[in-house]
Amino acid sequence: MGLEQHRSVAPRRVSxxxxxxxxxxxxxxxTSGQWxxxxxxxxxxxIAGSCILREDAQSLESGLAExxxxxxxxxxxxxxxxxxxxxxxxxxxxxxxxxxxxxxxGELFRALSYAEIGSAAMLxxxxxxxxxxxxxxxxxxxxxxxxxxxxxxILPEIxxxxxxxxxxxxxxxxx
Numbered sequence: 001m002g003l004e005q006h007r008s009v010a011p012r013r014v015s016x017x018x019x020x021x022x023x024x025x026x027x028x029x030x031t032s033g034q035w036x037x038x039x040x041x042x043x044x045x046x047i048a049g050s051c052i053l054r055e056d057a058q059s060l061e062s063g064l065a066e067x068x069x070x071x072x073x074x075x076x077x078x079x080x081x082x083x084x085x086x087x088x089x090x091x092x093x094x095x096x097x098x099x100x101x102x103x104x105x106g107e108l109f110r111a112l113s114y115a116e117i118g119s120a121a122m123l124x125x126x127x128x129x130x131x132x133x134x135x136x137x138x139x140x141x142x143x144x145x146x147x148x149x150x151x152x153x154i155l156p157e158i159x160x161x162x163x164x165x166x167x168x169x170x171x172x173x174x175x
Contacts, residue, residue: 080141098129
């Protein structure tokens with residue numbers, strides 16, 4: 001099955017849980033998380049839930065682990081905590097939760113970011129993986145980074161990602 005065939009059978013609407021990492025924001029100040037939710041809904045996707053988690057590693061790990069076992073959604077988008085500052089722990093925590101890593105997401109995000117902001121793109125530790133049967137996409141928390149990730153990577157492929165994850169395992173063929 002070719003790429004266009006895969007995309008043609010992919011779900012058009014997926015359910016997403018949005019997580020903002022911040023020690024300072026509350027729901028009224030979560031502009032990046034709100035933009036993600038609004039943009040996904042405008043594209044026809046369903047928001048299954050959202051929350052703000054503190055950036056300390058223990059709260060982050062327990063909070064994400066609790067979210068990942070909840071039913072009703074296939075994708076988690078995490079925004080914030082992807083830099084190199086001491087409090088930026090998202091990539092480290094997510095690396096422990098991922099069953100499989102999708103390295104292309106972070107690589108493509110940094111390449112696209114480089115085209116916009118130059119060499120500072122190397123400071124981003126955006127990542128993606130599969131954890132407990134869900135796609136997890138982790139992006140920086142700035143509005144510009146969120147917009148770049150959604151417009152160029154997430155929205156064009158979200159249905160395809162979920163479709164591939166749901167695809168049944170084909171039996172191995174004898175030689």
